[in-house]
Amino acid sequence: MALRHAVLAALLDGEYSGYQIAKGFDIGVANFWHALPQQLYAELAKLEKGGLITGREVVQQGRPNKRLFTVTDAGLAELERFAADTAKPSFIRDDLMVKVHAADRTEADAVIEQLEERATVAEAKIAVLTPLLEKLRGDLDEAEFLRVGARVGPYLTGLRGLSFEREQREWCLRTASVLRARAARERAHV
């Protein structure tokens, strides 16, 4: 049950609606968590019932009203408690890696295509993250920001996201080219 903490952490950056959180707009959280809108709405409702966040209705004209949530002191205390107890090991699950693992026993064409597609997605994430980190940093250079800047948390997780996406892109492109070369070789030998 760590989704609850991911949501609390996301709300530290300000007031957000379920819809906004669901959109994954938030740099930090999107880098290490993924959940469907339905889960988030349910979790927000539970958190509010438990008094860890409070919502306020914002009436909008021209579009549906929304509820913006803020972390309460109790919520902060819960995060504190969470930070103190031992973390579960991280885990990745990746369909594409399963396919690559089996790539020398199956037709590789489709996998190559997906690897290149995935590299493009990584590229796009890099293009979003880079300016976001710059914005967080403000006038300070990175070393200085990390030393004294406010809100380093999101910056640090953003850095991890960025490095992950860079590695992902490189690996996808390299793997695609390896598989492509082998496919060509195989065709030549048959």
Place this chain on the structure above:
Amino acid sequence: MALRHAVLAALLDGEYSGYQIAKGFDIGVANFWHALPQQLYAELAKLEKGGLITGREVVQQGRPNKRLFTVTDAGLAELERFAADTAKPSFIRDDLMVKVHAADRTEADAVIEQLEERATVAEAKIAVLTPLLEKLRGDLDEAEFLRVGARVGPYLTGLRGLSFEREQREWCLRTASVLRARAARERAHV
């Protein structure tokens, strides 16, 4: 329902028992998938019932008997089908990143400790993966192996795992040192 495919991919490397797969001994699969023993046993049973794998009983003395599984032609065809349709985006879930995201609003000491612990774990994985990749490679150098070697699938996923663990280690150490420096600064100012 991709666990089924992860298991099939793991079994491509040879005959394994549920227990062995559960141990995560397999380089490739451990790099992109994680599941509890109970899930694996259940999945193996389903796959066998579906004819995608076959098991044979191996009688052992001095320890319980075991069942070793092999992928059938039907299983290979299923993997082929799986490789062809579109992959879901990868996702990571990481408690520790949640904690870092909130680190500037909570007590950081415990998080720093966990980051250093995580770096050690990453180090250990690097220490396991590096010789495993060497072994897979045999006499060939990497470029040559990738061009003509057998079983490149596991090698390629192993490379991704290795790069992930390296980045993980660096990020954990750097993040720990950033948080440590800030905690010291804060104490000095109070």
Place this chain on the structure above:
DNA sequence: GCAGCATACTCAAAAATCTGACTAGTCGCA
């Protein structure tokens, strides 16, 4: 003038995953 997309959610049900306990023999250690 209407199709499709965006905002902002809700509900129910199916499937996957995790928690926790249990069996049962063997080996090493003190």
Place this chain on the structure above:
DNA sequence: TGCGACTAGTCAGATTTTTGAGTATGCTGC
């Protein structure tokens, strides 16, 4: 000789996550 760890699993039940559908309004492009 008893304790704990390792091999090799099984079972039940709770919780989480995913799938799929639905509501309602407004704006934009063709």
